[in-house]
Amino acid sequence: MEIGECCSTHLIDGDGVFNVPGVENFMKAVNLGECGLSYAVVSIMGPQSSGKSTLLNYLFSTNFKEMDAFRGRSQTTKGIWLAKCVGIDPCTLVMDLEGTDGRERGEDDTAFEKQSALFALAVSDIVLINLWCHDIGREQAANKPLLKTVFQVMMRLFSPRKTTLLFVIRDKTKTPLENLEPVLREDIKKIWDSVPKPEAHKETPLSEFFNVEVVALSSYEEKEELFKEQVASLRQRFFHSIAPGGLAGDRRAVVPASGFSFSAQEIWKIIKENKDLDLPAHKVMVATVRCEEIANEKLAHLSDNEDWLQLQEAVQSGLVPGFGRKLSLILDACLSEYDMEATYFDEGVRSAKRQQLELKVLHLVHPAYQSMLGHLRSRTLDNFKEAFDKALEKGERFAVAARVCIQSSMSVFDEGRADAAIKQASWDSSRVRDKLRRDIDAHVASVRAAKLSELNALYEGQLNAALAEPVEALLDAAGSDTWPAIKKLLKRETESALSGFSSSLSGFEIDQTTMEKMLASLEDYARNVVETKAREEAARVLIRMKERFSTLFSHDSDSMPRVWTGKEDIRAITKTARSASLKLLSVMAAIRLDDKNDKIETILSVALAESANGNVTDRSIISSDPLASSTWEEVSLTKTLISPVQCKSLWRQFKAETEYTVTQAISAQEAHKRNNNGLPPPWAMLAIAVLGFNEFMTLLRNPLYLFIIFIVYLLAKALWTQLDISGEFRNGTLPGLLSLSTKFLPTIMNLLKRLADEGQKPTASDPQRNPALESRSFKNSTYSDSTSDTSSQINPALESASFKNGTTDSNSKTDASSNITSFENGVEYSSRSR
Numbered sequence: 001m002e003i004g005e006c007c008s009t010h011l012i013d014g015d016g017v018f019n020v021p022g023v024e025n026f027m028k029a030v031n032l033g034e035c036g037l038s039y040a041v042v043s044i045m046g047p048q049s050s051g052k053s054t055l056l057n058y059l060f061s062t063n064f065k066e067m068d069a070f071r072g073r074s075q076t077t078k079g080i081w082l083a084k085c086v087g088i089d090p091c092t093l094v095m096d097l098e099g100t101d102g103r104e105r106g107e108d109d110t111a112f113e114k115q116s117a118l119f120a121l122a123v124s125d126i127v128l129i130n131l132w133c134h135d136i137g138r139e140q141a142a143n144k145p146l147l148k149t150v151f152q153v154m155m156r157l158f159s160p161r162k163t164t165l166l167f168v169i170r171d172k173t174k175t176p177l178e179n180l181e182p183v184l185r186e187d188i189k190k191i192w193d194s195v196p197k198p199e200a201h202k203e204t205p206l207s208e209f210f211n212v213e214v215v216a217l218s219s220y221e222e223k224e225e226l227f228k229e230q231v232a233s234l235r236q237r238f239f240h241s242i243a244p245g246g247l248a249g250d251r252r253a254v255v256p257a258s259g260f261s262f263s264a265q266e267i268w269k270i271i272k273e274n275k276d277l278d279l280p281a282h283k284v285m286v287a288t289v290r291c292e293e294i295a296n297e298k299l300a301h302l303s304d305n306e307d308w309l310q311l312q313e314a315v316q317s318g319l320v321p322g323f324g325r326k327l328s329l330i331l332d333a334c335l336s337e338y339d340m341e342a343t344y345f346d347e348g349v350r351s352a353k354r355q356q357l358e359l360k361v362l363h364l365v366h367p368a369y370q371s372m373l374g375h376l377r378s379r380t381l382d383n384f385k386e387a388f389d390k391a392l393e394k395g396e397r398f399a400v401a402a403r404v405c406i407q408s409s410m411s412v413f414d415e416g417r418a419d420a421a422i423k424q425a426s427w428d429s430s431r432v433r434d435k436l437r438r439d440i441d442a443h444v445a446s447v448r449a450a451k452l453s454e455l456n457a458l459y460e461g462q463l464n465a466a467l468a469e470p471v472e473a474l475l476d477a478a479g480s481d482t483w484p485a486i487k488k489l490l491k492r493e494t495e496s497a498l499s500g501f502s503s504s505l506s507g508f509e510i511d512q513t514t515m516e517k518m519l520a521s522l523e524d525y526a527r528n529v530v531e532t533k534a535r536e537e538a539a540r541v542l543i544r545m546k547e548r549f550s551t552l553f554s555h556d557s558d559s560m561p562r563v564w565t566g567k568e569d570i571r572a573i574t575k576t577a578r579s580a581s582l583k584l585l586s587v588m589a590a591i592r593l594d595d596k597n598d599k600i601e602t603i604l605s606v607a608l609a610e611s612a613n614g615n616v617t618d619r620s621i622i623s624s625d626p627l628a629s630s631t632w633e634e635v636s637l638t639k640t641l642i643s644p645v646q647c648k649s650l651w652r653q654f655k656a657e658t659e660y661t662v663t664q665a666i667s668a669q670e671a672h673k674r675n676n677n678g679l680p681p682p683w684a685m686l687a688i689a690v691l692g693f694n695e696f697m698t699l700l701r702n703p704l705y706l707f708i709i710f711i712v713y714l715l716a717k718a719l720w721t722q723l724d725i726s727g728e729f730r731n732g733t734l735p736g737l738l739s740l741s742t743k744f745l746p747t748i749m750n751l752l753k754r755l756a757d758e759g760q761k762p763t764a765s766d767p768q769r770n771p772a773l774e775s776r777s778f779k780n781s782t783y784s785d786s787t788s789d790t791s792s793q794i795n796p797a798l799e800s801a802s803f804k805n806g807t808t809d810s811n812s813k814t815d816a817s818s819n820i821t822s823f824e825n826g827v828e829y830s831s832r833s834r
Helices: 020-030 052-060 111-123 143-154 177-194 224-238 257-272 279-303 306-317 323-342 347-393 398-420 430-477 482-508 512-539 541-554 570-588 600-613 644-674 682-691 693-701 703-723 725-731 733-760
Strands: 006-012 039-045 080-084 091-097 126-132 163-170 210-216 821-824 827-830
Touching: 006 020, 020 080, 020 257, 039 052, 039 111, 039 257, 052 091, 052 126, 052 224, 080 111, 091 111, 111 143, 111 257, 126 143, 143 177, 163 177, 177 210, 257 279, 279 323, 279 347, 306 323, 306 347, 323 347, 323 398, 347 398, 347 430, 398 430, 398 482, 430 482, 430 512, 482 512, 512 541, 512 570, 541 570, 541 644, 570 600, 570 644, 600 644, 682 693, 693 703, 703 725, 703 733, 725 733
Parallel strands: 039 091, 039 126, 126 163, 163 210
Antiparallel strands: 006 080, 080 091, 821 827
């Protein structure tokens, strides 16, 4: 209920139930939580219907319910009411207690009176005791039970605070206050002495617990105006009541205003449970609860803080410049608000709860800090990779570039983590820094491995290019100096590559052992290139032998193709060519990169060439076959390319495949001798003249036949070209005939039409040629085919062979060489241009 600016609420009802929602709403309405310790609590006790509510309403401008005098004396205030004083500084709360000695509760129901009295003493700074003037000095007056109740419950306070007891004498008579006050004080002292006290307070004077003040007021009903003046004068004493020397007591157990509701509720709960009040412990308990509530409230406010939410969202996306400063300001504001609201509570409790709040706040923001460090680490790592790559692209030495970039990146990271740090916490970011350093070192190691691999591949490629083809050419030549030349080439190129590789490795600052291993590996690679190429060539040795034989057998010393005219010594030529091929086989039999000598060439010469030529007449000289073995003497198995047994097999195959070439040469030589005379026999010439005399004479007598034959020839040639008869029969006889049957008539009509069109055109100075004539071909034309087999050589003997009456010789082919020769009416087509 509100009247003007006053606000009141039922604090405790008549049944002793604490009105928690009402008190909370009351505190919000009067903004009590903002007062801190700058507030005072005043309560009033006294007999029922003694004008307590009336006094409070005039004294503090409250709106407590007053007794209606026309209805008789009865209980007006039930339980305890709470209101805020109007116009008094500091904020003053007034509690109107239910009157004592009321007939409604009866003589025996005094429990609530004692409970409310104890509650008022525990909560209030000033307690007004309303007394009738005519009861002062009486032994059985109404104030005696009231004072006994006050003093008895005071003993239940474990550590009572010093409270001001302001005795208000109502309906003052003509007796001066100076005479009434000593009597009242004496009565109070007697009551205090008669009250049972604990052993610790047997001799404790009343002044140790109470400040006793006395004031007298005239009758409200008889002297209302004077009553109001006296009340207004008394009202002034409540201004600045909590200041030093003010009306309030020592306020040792005062609770901050924000904890008033909880403190009052807990005190009433303890009183209802009939327990002794430990005010210091109660103060700590209230401080604990309220500081906990304030801390939770501030933590909730921080969780919903717009600045914090924006900062949290921003740090999830990437780096936030000034992160530590921004977060520190947000945390400072949160903790400062807690300090401001909890400043009046117990210092120990306040500090402990602040530490807990700080831990919770730091726990809340720590993931954002970790995210910030994570982004900083990722960004620093990316920047390092970019800077490192650029440094290497500029040609800086690898180790120097890595060292400079690492130092720069770690400095940037240290600056970034210093910017991200907050002053409220000393979080250790060394683990993130160590992780960054490990990532950087891993990247450097990866790039180093890639660069070294690339560098190694580069020099291996150079060695491969410098050795593979030259070694192949040297092995193809297969002379006595082949392997010395290969060794010299290998040594020169290896030394050059090792020198360049060593110079390149110096920029990586790797240890000597690793460098020696890499150089040795490159040297082994160079040797392996030669050995691999030698093994490849050894696998093709038979082809090489046949090529060499064919070259030497089919060409003379001037590299001109041989013409087998009958004067050549085919046996000597064959022996020379086979000896050269045997030399090639001996060179390819083993790898000779070391300085060791072997007898492979001698063994092969004795076992194959000489024995094959019949030079060894006494077979008993050869006690055993030197080629009946899988290894060579003085040659290790790893260096063996062609074993003795394989050499024997290859030579046998070589001889078999080249035998036909020799046979062809001999045949060509004989054919040349037979065909020296190219004219037909005389009897053939005589027979032709006799049998063709009549036809010859007919043609001479009728030249028109010659013209008709010529015209028929031209038409046939044109039809042959237009119908592409040779192409049609390429797929078979029946398909060719079917195709020609469909094309013959349209082609004849098209040809006749073109002839007619040509006849109608005016004669030009340069007439076009007849297409049929353009396609003419003569049998005496000579064509050369450009294709040839790489391993074949043309037998010159076949090129000089001649045949009579347009006869053709069949093509001859062998595995060693391929000779393709075709003839048409005595004209030769060769696979090689002459």
